[in-house]
Amino acid sequence: MTIEVLDVCKSYDGKSVLKNVNMNISSDAVIAVAGARGSGKTTLIRILLGLEKPDSGQVNLLGDYKYAWINAGTVFQEDRLCPGYTAVENVAMVNAKLSGRVARQSLEKLLPPGAADKPVEELTPAQRRMVCIVRACIIPSDVRFMDEPFFGMTEEEKERSIRYIRETIAHTPLVLTCLPEEVPSFCRVYPLD
Amino acid sequence: MHIFLTILAFVLGGAGGALIAMHLGRPVTAGKPAPYGKRMIPVLIPVLLLGFVLRFLPGLGKVFASVLLAAFCLVCEGTNRGLEKRDGKLLEMAFVFRIPASARMQYIDLPACRASLVRSAQISGIVSALIGAAALVLLDQKNLLISQIVTGVILTAAVTIADIVLAKSRGKKGAAA
Secondary structure, eight states, X not given: OEEEEEEEXXXXXXXXXXXXXXXXXXXXXXXXXXXXTTSSHHHHHHHHHTSSOOSEEXXXXXXXXXXXXXXXXXXXXXXXXXXXXXXXXXXXTTOTTOOHHHHHHHHHTTSOTTGGGSXXXXXXHHHHHHHHHHHHHHSOOSEEEEEXXXXXXXXXXXXXXXXXXXXXXXXXXXXXXXXXXXXXTTSEEEEOO | OHHHHHHHHHHHHHHHHHHHHHHHTSOOBTTBOOOHHHHTHHHHHHHHHHHXXXXXXXXXXXXXXXXXXXXXXHHHHHHHHHHTXXXXXXXXXXXXXXXXXXXXXXXXXXXXXXXXXXXXXXXXXXXXXXXXHHHHHHTTOGGGHHHHHXXXXXXXXXXXXXXXXXXXXXXXXXXXX
């Protein structure tokens, strides 16, 4: 499967956010969309996910693809975790076939011992980002979109998260967004002005 | 018999109202649910039917159908109102991950609409007493009025107790975690 982004433009209240964005996300792509705050990184991810419509241009799914939408494991810019529920519950809820035991095992690769069974509001912001990363990686998906997944993490936490992502989703395309100075070394850079 | 029918109608109407409201409130387009006005249509139809039921249905079917429709309307409306308080970002997340309906109801819908759902079920208990009593008056069975009203009060009390017990068990689960 290839996701083809063709001349996508988007503006809000007359202010242009994306201008003629072209991109090919092939099955082996690992792309970092790098740009400053307000450069349209989140808007691009939202358009790819079908949450926003571009003003002009197209997002096409090429090749033999069984869904009408992009089946994507996603880390949103905000955590979007259900408050009052544990990290395990938040991860296991995304797939009926996923057991709490499997979710806990994955979470324990990133979180300190015992944290997986705490309500998410008791975790640190970095730990909550890790829960989001596990939630995006644990379900079978055709592509992963991660909007500033390492925001608020220390270097050590970021390294651990990158290692987890690379081990877990080695053969699926990945598009992540980040600031220009924070591009992970394993990604091809797509600069967004 | 009318007590059993009242309880059955209250349970079926309430559960049906809540489930239909949650089904219609699912995120459908780009993570957004259908507009509130459109989701209120199932509430309006039983209101229109209520007059017909009270006028034409025979025997205790009048009590059963009127309580069923009243509980359905009130709980459906209460659930719809509660669903409006859901976090739109969580709904988008549910849409993107294609979260199963049961999980969406458990983790997103019910926490948002619990308070108004319980309140509407409590009101349904009282309305069940009144509307059931009205149906009995129309059937000229005034000797059953007291038991009908007591049934409605007991239903309201049962909803309140169930809510307190569930809140406590959730609290204990959280503390254990």
